[in-house]
Amino acid sequence: MPLTLPVISCSLDPASLSRGLAVQAAQILQNHGHNSEVIDLAEFELPIFDNNEIFSDPGFALLHRRIRESDGIVLAFPIYNWAPNAAVKSLIEATGATGDGRNTSAWFDKVVSFVCSAGLPHSYMATTSLAGSLMNDFKCVINPYSAYFSGRDWEEGKLSDDRTKRLTKTMHVHAELAALLSSRSYTSTWEV
DSSP: OOOBOOEEEOOOOTTOHHHHHHHHHHHHHHHTTOBOOEEEGGGSOOOOOOSSGGGGOHHHHHHHHHHHTOSEEEEEEEEETTEEOHHHHHHHHHHTOOSSSSOOOSOTTOEEEEEEEESSGGGTTTTHHHHHHHHHHHOOEEOSOOEEEEGGGEETTEEOHHHHHHHHHHHHHHHHHHHHHTTOSOOOOSOO
16 A cells, blocks of 8 residues: 655755755655655745744645655755754754644654765764654654765765665665554654
8 A cells, every 4th residue: 555755855955965865765665656755845945943933834834734644754864063954953843843732743653764965974873863852752763774875875976786775775664664553553642
């Protein structure tokens, strides 16, 4: 049964490598019969999260709905300064906001996979705090197969064959986890 597995490209860089990885990830999911589209944050003028005005932004409503209605989310983003870029954090802050009586997190119980690009291979652990936040706050299930690619993983503008296999495996595990958890007996809310 096809799943809805969007890939959110969180880079705002016009020459982004992670955007290309997002397209590749969505294509892998589509090739396996799933509904997958790339949602590119660069096409939105989403304001920085302020816990107020952002909720009136039409882009916020679209992003919130796409995340909420998905079976799982792939987040594709660059690693800057040993951490995920600010745009991915702002997206999660906005669409994960709860407690104001109007907005409920779109992230509860989602399967989440990371597809990252970085300059060097040294910051492969940079997703750890983001994964912990998604698990603790929203009870997300984090795919243990992160797809992390550095500048050394590209050959003539394309991801090397070996690293393409890793991206493919990451997307297979993402879809399998989402399928297995689609019939879960519980739903989460804001709880400690």
